[in-house]
Amino acid sequence: MKTNDVMLQTATKVVIFIILLFAVHIFFTGHYTPGGGFVGGLLTASAIVLLMLAFDLDTVKKILPLNYVAMVAVGLLIALGTAGASIVFDVPFFTHAYDYFDLPLFGKTSLHSAALFDLGVYLVVVGVTMTIIQTIGEDE
């Protein structure tokens, strides 16, 4: 049966950027306001789910050629690497560090190594969610 869901597809093309931008926002504001890697990852996954709803699994695989299982591995490596870097500087495991930097565009910014750990959490959450949904969706 040929179906025509041009309204859903057009709305998705606009809404998906708002959701992704909100996900990035909620990821980076996690240090001072509610949010963080977990919610940001779930929002990114829901954006990809919306793309799968409006289009189909093969199209999404073509426009986002990501290996989500490898994404989980990379996320775990980043999280473990952030924790393990404390060994190099001779401080207890999982010790984080922060400092203030003068970035050209942002001005005085505080960069914290917990954001890197959060990036690992983000990648793991996106990878696990998309692996589950893709595996169930491809099931006959």
Added chain:
Amino acid sequence: MMTFYWVALLIISFAFVGLLYRLIKGPSIADRIVALDALGVALVSIIALLSLILETKFFLAIILLLSILAFIGTVAFAKFIERGVIFDRKPNR
């Protein structure tokens, strides 16, 4: 001004109960899905009024989050009752 917020919260709670009645009673599945979507909107307005009453702006992210989730959930349900599948495997044209 605080009384105004509480009265608005009460009215929306009544609307919430009415929507819950439609969700339970609704004869068809489509009625229930529309009721669920409207429940999401009512929940968003309740959270907005609560953030006014508690005088905090930390709930504002939840409002956008809930609207996105309600939208995606409604789209998924609608696609399920129309075609029987949620994710198509191949492009259908």
